[in-house]
Amino acid sequence: MAFISSGYDPENPMKDRITDIGPRNYEEFYPPVIKNNKGKWLYHEVLQPGVLVHVSETGDEVYTVRVGGARLMSISLVREICEIADKHCGGYVRWTTRNNVEFMVDSKDKVQPLIDDLQGRKFAGGSYKFPVGGTGAGITNIIHTQGWIHCHTPATDASGPVKSVMDEVFEDFQNMRLPAHLRISLACCLNMCGAVHCSDIAILGYHRKPPMVDHEYLDKMCEIPLAIASCPTAAIKPKKVEVGGKTVNSVEVNQSRCMFCGNCYTMCPCLPLADKEGDGIVLMVGGKVSNRISAPKFSKVAVAFIPNEPPRWPKTAETIKKIVETYAADANKYERLGEWAERIGWERFFEKTGLEFTHHLIDDFRDPAYYTWRQTSQFKF
Amino acid sequence: MAKHETPLLDQLESGPWPSFVSDMKQEAESRAKNANNINYQIPVDVVEDLLGVLELSYKDGETHWKHGGIVGVFGYGGGVIGRYCDQPEKFPGVAHFHTLRVNQPSGKFYTTEYLKQLCDLWEMRGSGITNMHGSTGDIIFLGTTTKQLEEIFFELTHNLNQDLGGSGSNLRTPADCIGAARCEYACYDTQDLCNHLTQEYQDELHRPAFPYKFKFKFDGCPNCCVASIARADMSFIGTWKDDIRIDQEAVKAYVAGELKPNAGAHAGRDWGKFDIQKEVIDLCPTKCMWYENGKLEIDNKECTRCMHCINVMPRALRPGKQTGCSILVGAKAPILDGAQMGSLLVPFVEVNKDNDYQEIKDVIEAIWDWWMEEGKNRERLGELMKRQGFQKLLEVTGIDPVPQHVQEPRHNPYIFWKEEEVEGGWERDINEFRKHHLR
Numbered sequence: 001m002a003f004i005s006s007g008y009d010p011e012n013p014m015k016d017r018i019t020d021i022g023p024r025n026y027e028e029f030y031p032p033v034i035k036n037n038k039g040k041w042l043y044h045e046v047l048q049p050g051v052l053v054h055v056s057e058t059g060d061e062v063y064t065v066r067v068g069g070a071r072l073m074s075i076s077l078v079r080e081i082c083e084i085a086d087k088h089c090g091g092y093v094r095w096t097t098r099n100n101v102e103f104m105v106d107s108k109d110k111v112q113p114l115i116d117d118l119q120g121r122k123f124a125g126g127s128y129k130f131p132v133g134g135t136g137a138g139i140t141n142i143i144h145t146q147g148w149i150h151c152h153t154p155a156t157d158a159s160g161p162v163k164s165v166m167d168e169v170f171e172d173f174q175n176m177r178l179p180a181h182l183r184i185s186l187a188c189c190l191n192m193c194g195a196v197h198c199s200d201i202a203i204l205g206y207h208r209k210p211p212m213v214d215h216e217y218l219d220k221m222c223e224i225p226l227a228i229a230s231c232p233t234a235a236i237k238p239k240k241v242e243v244g245g246k247t248v249n250s251v252e253v254n255q256s257r258c259m260f261c262g263n264c265y266t267m268c269p270c271l272p273l274a275d276k277e278g279d280g281i282v283l284m285v286g287g288k289v290s291n292r293i294s295a296p297k298f299s300k301v302a303v304a305f306i307p308n309e310p311p312r313w314p315k316t317a318e319t320i321k322k323i324v325e326t327y328a329a330d331a332n333k334y335e336r337l338g339e340w341a342e343r344i345g346w347e348r349f350f351e352k353t354g355l356e357f358t359h360h361l362i363d364d365f366r367d368p369a370y371y372t373w374r375q376t377s378q379f380k381f
Numbered sequence: 382m383a384k385h386e387t388p389l390l391d392q393l394e395s396g397p398w399p400s401f402v403s404d405m406k407q408e409a410e411s412r413a414k415n416a417n418n419i420n421y422q423i424p425v426d427v428v429e430d431l432l433g434v435l436e437l438s439y440k441d442g443e444t445h446w447k448h449g450g451i452v453g454v455f456g457y458g459g460g461v462i463g464r465y466c467d468q469p470e471k472f473p474g475v476a477h478f479h480t481l482r483v484n485q486p487s488g489k490f491y492t493t494e495y496l497k498q499l500c501d502l503w504e505m506r507g508s509g510i511t512n513m514h515g516s517t518g519d520i521i522f523l524g525t526t527t528k529q530l531e532e533i534f535f536e537l538t539h540n541l542n543q544d545l546g547g548s549g550s551n552l553r554t555p556a557d558c559i560g561a562a563r564c565e566y567a568c569y570d571t572q573d574l575c576n577h578l579t580q581e582y583q584d585e586l587h588r589p590a591f592p593y594k595f596k597f598k599f600d601g602c603p604n605c606c607v608a609s610i611a612r613a614d615m616s617f618i619g620t621w622k623d624d625i626r627i628d629q630e631a632v633k634a635y636v637a638g639e640l641k642p643n644a645g646a647h648a649g650r651d652w653g654k655f656d657i658q659k660e661v662i663d664l665c666p667t668k669c670m671w672y673e674n675g676k677l678e679i680d681n682k683e684c685t686r687c688m689h690c691i692n693v694m695p696r697a698l699r700p701g702k703q704t705g706c707s708i709l710v711g712a713k714a715p716i717l718d719g720a721q722m723g724s725l726l727v728p729f730v731e732v733n734k735d736n737d738y739q740e741i742k743d744v745i746e747a748i749w750d751w752w753m754e755e756g757k758n759r760e761r762l763g764e765l766m767k768r769q770g771f772q773k774l775l776e777v778t779g780i781d782p783v784p785q786h787v788q789e790p791r792h793n794p795y796i797f798w799k800e801e802e803v804e805g806g807w808e809r810d811i812n813e814f815r816k817h818h819l820r
Contacts, residue, residue: 001421003528004505008535013455018538020583023484023546026562026572029491034562041565043696046645054563062563070401072523074408074428075500075509082493082500093496095489095513097558097607104563123403125394136646145516148438149431150464150480150523152446157438159401160393167396177649192714194516195612198722230759232717263717263759269448276442289611291603291618293666293689296610298720310439311389333652334643334664334689368719 031092033062033106049174050132051111063111064104067118067130068141068166068173071099072149072159077129080121084130088114098141098183100134133174137181139324140173142166144186145194147205153262154188155205155279161313162186165203168317169324179331179340182324183288190261198287200337201320202299209278210258211271215241219249222268230267233257259365281306281316285323286338297338300346302353304360319355326353347380383409384426385433389440405432408509419505423474423526427508430474431524434466452479452527454534458589460545461530477526478508481533482519482546484554484579484586487572488562489514498541506533517596518556519546544583550593552585557599558607560619565695566688567601568619568704569732575599577738578745591749592756602700603688609712610723614762615745616709622729623701624681625690631697632657632677642693661690705731708744710774711763721763726774728785744778751777770797 009015027035037056044054052064081101085093088110094102103114118130134140142165145151147158165184172178185196188205196202218224228236228251235257241250253271264271283306287299302323306315323337330352331340341349350357363369383406393402409428412421424430434445450463462480469476483499499520503509508524515521525533537543546554555578558564560571578597579586585595598609601619609616634640635655641648642655657672669683670690677697679690691698708730709723730740748762751774756765766774775782800807 001423001425004420004422006532006535007539008531010531013531016539017455019456019544020587021538021542021544022580022583022586023576024486024495024541024543026487026490026576029486029488029495030562031490034490038563039561039567039570041561041563043565044644045641046648049649054565064563068399069513070399070404071512071514072401072404073511073513074404074411075504075511076408076411077404078496078500078511078513082496085493091493093491093493094559095491097489097518097556099514101513123394123400124407125391125400125403126396127394127400127403128397129399131397131399136643137649143516146512148444148446149435150446150478152444152448152464154444157435160439163393163396163398163400163402166398170397173398175649176646181646187714191716195608195714197714197720198608198611226758261716265448267759274443279442287611289605289608291605291610291687292692293664293687296605296722298722308442310442311392333647333660334693365719 029092029094031062031090031104031106033060033104036060037062046136046176049138049176050135051115052135053108060106061108062104062106063108064102065111065114065118065132066096066100066102066134067132068128068134069095069099069101069130070159070163071141071144080129084114084117088117096141098134098143100141101130131170131173136176137178138172138174138176139169139178139182139184142184142186142203143194143196145188147188151188153191153265153274155190155207155262155274156188156203156281156308157310158186158188158205160311161203161281161316164312164314164317165320168321172324178324178328179333180336182327182337184320191263191266197284197299198289198296199299200285200288201323202284202287203316203320204282204284205279206282206305207260207262207273207275207279208305209273209275210235210253210255210260211264211273213250213253214270214272215248215250216243218251218268218270221270224249224251227251227264227268227271230263232261232263233259236264276308280308281313283316283319283323286341288336288338290336293334294336294339299338301361302349302355304358323353323355345380383432384429385436387432387436390432390436402432405510412509421504422506422529422532423508423524425474427474427478427524428510430472431478431508431510434468434472434475437468437471446478452530454530454545457545457587459548459551459587462548464524475524478524479527479530480524481507481522481530482515482517482548482554483522483537484544484546485514485518485520485556487557487575487579488559489518490562495541502533502536502541506536517546517553519554545587547586550589550591551587551595552582552591553594553596554586555579555597555599556607558601560599560601564601566604566619566691566700568621568700569601569706570734571599571601571617571619573734574617574732574738574741577734578741581737581742585749591753593759593761595749595752595762603686604692610709611712612714613712613723614710615748616712616723617706617732617741618709619704619732620686620707620729621701621704623703625679625684625701626699627677627679628697629676632694633675635694635697636672636675640694640696644692644695661693664689705729708741710748711761711766713761713763717759718764718767721767724763724766724771725785726778726780728783744780747778748774
């Protein structure tokens with residue numbers, strides 16, 4: 001492979017340099033029907049799972065066909081998306097905040113050929129490339145982080161558990177039978193790049209062992225004061241250690257104070273905490289971001305630990321399926337998972353879902369803990 | 382013949398949901414064939430080695446990516462994330478495997494022409510693997526070598542008129558919901574505000590000068606489809622001040638069963654006949670509406686704009702016309718001190734294109750001045766607010782306290798009066814005091 005220059009000259013990095021131009025302007029990318037009707041939309045309807053129509057005060061209509069995507073996408077797949085958009089949608093396409101792809105057409109007769117085309121495309125391994133769904137009172141795409149494919153701190157993989165869970169709940173991606181929409185999200189460690197802490201169901205990668213200390217290299221690779229300051233529970237203190245007959249500066253971890261957040265590792269690579277047996281998944285439930293009816297809510301821990309079970313994470317997928325089915329059977333129309341759990345009470349939530357309540361589910365972290373204990377004699381047996 | 386055996390990953394090819402493993406294999410094959418005779422600038426077998434290292438992680442139950450590494454493009458501190466494999470000898474194709482964050486256009490609309498340009502660039506100079514999109518919203522180019530970074534940046538800026546996004550302790554790439562582009566609920570133009578502020582704050586986006594990350598997110602209405610209230614240091618949530626617009630004929634059509642409730646979103650199950658009392662009026666959190674003589678009445682003064690009635694009857698009800706946004710601040714995920722939801726700072730501000738959103742920028746810049754001065758290393762705005770108090774936030778932003786700022790007034794009477802607030806100040810003469818009070 002011969003090196004090909006783009007025109008960049010490393011000897012003169014400032015020559016012809018263009019910086020701080022920001023993203024392309026959104027208006028360049030609006031399909032004509034969107035450009036002509038922006039701000040004029042009157043109402044919308046979900047015609048069938050994955051298919052929306054928006055009607056404008058001008059009388060124009062736009063039909064949207066939404067398909068699920070794996071977030072991790074090759075350029076071959078993106079080119080195939082382009083080919084479909086060229087064929088059906090005049091060369092326009094968009095992504096949703098939950099990594100679905102939306103194909104839009106400006107008349108009803110263009111919808112069915114588009115759906116047929118999308119549903120007909122499969123990967124060599126047999127899965128759909130572009131399954132239609134993800135609207136209304138169902139389950140849409142799982143947003144997630146990088147996991148083992150690209151991140152240095154994960155406690156679990158992301159793409160694999162997502163694929164396994166979406167396979168398990170796939171019918172609810174293509175159906176709208178639930179009491180309300182249900183959002184599942186995954187973050188592969190507590191740093192929560194994916195900020196999944198307000199999801200109906202959150203899959204959270206979690207470490208359970210305190211960091212190891214790489215004494216030999218710590219002082220060479222890390223700022224010791226920074227590593228100490230990074231610990232939210234003040235579990236790290238400086239220590240001098242003998243390594244190979246030499247005294248080196250390092251740190252000591254007060255293991256009983258560690259809640260395995262990994263912040264020290266982010267600050268200092270000589271404090272790794274990943275571990276095959278230690279790492280796994282926490283399931284959280286009942287969060288939401290919408291202000292609809294009730295205020296936005298944080299998710300609550302419902303299962304404190306499920307081991308990583310690659311490649312298909314069966315216990316995680318099965319537990320989620322169980323929660324979804326119990327909610328589907330028991331909640332009222334329009335009731336989000338967290339609203340349902342609050343109405344029936346958490347003691348009933350555990351009873352009905354069959355999940356085990358353990359001491360790990362009682363908060364013991366600072367002030368927020370107190371606000372979650374029960375301060376009333378009103379409870380259910 | 383695949384370069385590495387992947388018996389575990391292969392099990393993720395079955396089942397209906399799109400398989401990332403199948404997709405990666407398809408890309409690996411495409412690179413090996415090289416039908417278009419591309420002069421690849423990074424190893425041809427990069428995707429095969431990526432599959433190989435992932436398979437090893439599936440076996441080991443641990444990641445094989447090393448911690449960070451400082452790489453980037455000249456003059457920027459954000460937009461590139463260094464990544465190296467910890468088994469470079471086994472997987473030389475991904476020994477260096479850096480990420481670029483490419484700043485997505487607001488609303489994530491694309492022309493295929495532009496997407497194909499991105500694909501061509503990433504095929505030649507990168508792995509051909511992307512994330513569409515990352516959690517913050519950027520287009521993610523996943524995996525290239527250090528030598529290609531400047532080349533990619535040069536091509537992005539010169540040929541694609543496109544910049545990188547944010548990473549590190551800076552303004553992260555702002556993100557928005559679809560807004561007025563295709564949603565009748567949007568109370569302001571989320572795309573325009575998002576794009577405008579992204580352009581305005583390019584320096585903050587590319588050159589880390591903050592204590593930690595800072596996120597703007599723009600939701601067109603209280604449904605919060607972009608989740609701003611839970612994860613943005615500043616969330617801009619569309620709202621309105623006047624009355625919900627009602628089309629009484631359409632209300633009757635819902636009651637008569639001619640229109641499907643909730644825009645047809647519950648069509649997967651037979652929930653019985655639509656009951657306006659049960660499904661709308663009784664679920665209203667403020668109980669500010671009633672149905673009488675075939676008409677829906679709303680006491681708008683008591684409405685808290687939760688969107689439920691509008692969501693259920695989108696053809697009959699619309700947000701008012703006096704629209705703008707609420708600004709909430711300080712949301713974040715749990716690291717380090719626990720999760721925080723956004724707290725209401727500005728109940729209502731007009732979203733005014735005509736003066737380049739100056740009222741909004743005034744709030745942003747006042748907050749940044751405070752946070753950059755007072756924030757500790759890795760302290761998010763929400764944590765600084767907890768540490769120094771909401772009053773301090775009001776003080777630095779010059780915003781007057783109103784009952785909307787609290788869920789309820791304080792439970793404890795430990796009020797920190799300031800000296801200037803107390804008549805006569807705090808300095809007193811002990812000898813004067815003793816004249817009337819024996820020791």
